[in-house]
Amino acid sequence: MNIFITGATGFLGTNLVQRLVNEGHNVYLLVRNKRKLEGVYNQVPNTQHDQINVVEGDLLDQGLGISPDTTKQLQGKIDAVYHTAAYLSFDESERDLVFDINLKGTERVLEVAKQLQVKKFIHVSTAYTLGESTEGYEKLHSTDNDFVNAYEESKCHAEHLVMSYEDDLDVIIVRPAIIIGDSATGEADTTFGLYGILRTVQLLKKRAERKENDQVYRLLIERDTVSNLVPVNFIIDVLALSLTAGEASTIYHATNPNPPTNGQIFKAIKDGLDFHQVEIVSYEDERLLTEEEKKLNQPLEVFKQYLNRSITFNRDNTKKLLNETNQEDLNMDEQVLLRIVQGFIKS
Known part of the structure; x- marks a missing residue:
């Protein structure tokens, strides 16, 4: 497939690009600064670099800042969009920027997806859109909840926005919990959590x-x-399965069944x-x-x-997705x- 990805230079995005390229897909990466792509290319063999296509743009710009010529070239060519880009900040003084990137940015990506005549839209959210509750379900949570911070609140509003496009796109929401390194290697390129x-x-x-x-x-x-720690490779598994076997208008918890x-x-x-x-x-x-x-x-x-x-996270949709594709669930022991x-x- 031809797959458009935002946030490809982030920790999760880089791992997603590696998986999709290894599976034979061509990826189109929205990037503001080409220099940040070095980490992406380092994760992919030189023989597969031709599967990576750079689309210059910015989440903060109308139409994602993509040139009219590029938009025309991509129209009808992109099979799916992974929207992984987000601004993770718990600083209340950055509330406006958090909402501009996480909510308005999501709206800009959705509009571009419609313009490009994309069929499937996979939105990476967070398992913590449930506010201060201690039980999370694989459904939309109320935007009127009390939230721990603006980041959670912005992601909750963004989920509602994504679902409002279900008549135009096959939308899927994947909610990771606290992302940690690869369960097999321990490798991680993140400083959070x-x-x-x-x-x-x-x-x-x-x-x-x-x-x-x-x-x-x-x-x-x-x-x-x-603490619901989830290795990055399990989250990538859920994201990859969502592309081929995910149901439209469905939310999947990429969470740890035994945290x-x-x-x-x-x-x-x-x-x-x-x-x-x-x-x-x-x-x-x-x-x-x-x-x-x-x-x-x-x-x-x-x-x-x-x-x-x-927090207890319901995972019925995720368990069904794993069972239908004969994939093992996450089992994170002391050695991991x-x-x-x-x-x-x-x-």
Whole structure:
């Protein structure tokens, strides 16, 4: 197929391009800066570079900033669109930019897809469009919910927008949870989510080595809360299956059926980094922290709503998709967690 992709230079997008090219598809990548394509080309053998086509443009521009000549050339030629581009920021001061990229940008991509006479539109959202609820279903969530941040809110509005185009396009929404590295290699090109915690513990290890003492540092993370970590390769599996076997007007949760507890995750972190002078304590014990520990916990504050809340995600649509295509579901054990930590160390 000929497949148009936004966000191809991101962590998820790069892995998606690699999979699609390996499966023999031709990809058309919307890029603002060609220099960012180096990482994409590095993931694809030289013999397959001719399957990669560059479309210069920008999500912030009308018509995605694609030239009229290019639009004419692509009209009727593109079989499917993967819209993976998004602006991931929890900074409330960037609310307008978050909505412009995640909502208005999605509208611009949808309009271009219609103009190009595309049949299938696969939108990559987030499993956290459910607001402050603790149960997520494979259906649209209310835009009137209380949201943790503008990012979640913008993605929820974008989902409703995508579904409003179901008479013009075969729309599919895939909702990943917290994306981590490849389950087989541990490799990851991201600094968000779990990797913020890993960086914090790594810095604590360096601090302890400088001080040459046995001080134990405390981090505010709920031990028994589960964190829905999902290896990037499983998310790519769901995205690839959505292209060939996904049902129109359907939402798929690319989530972990058996997510690890923070206690299990932290054991892997301490073992993988070979640093045991750190422990996690409940937010109820925040008052016991020293001033030094309070400062060390500040970078984790942005993740408080995620580290302190277990969420159950319904996966009926996803399980049906996997069963119908004879694909195995995600099974992430302690060895995979350790591999992810080791992949962080290597990078």
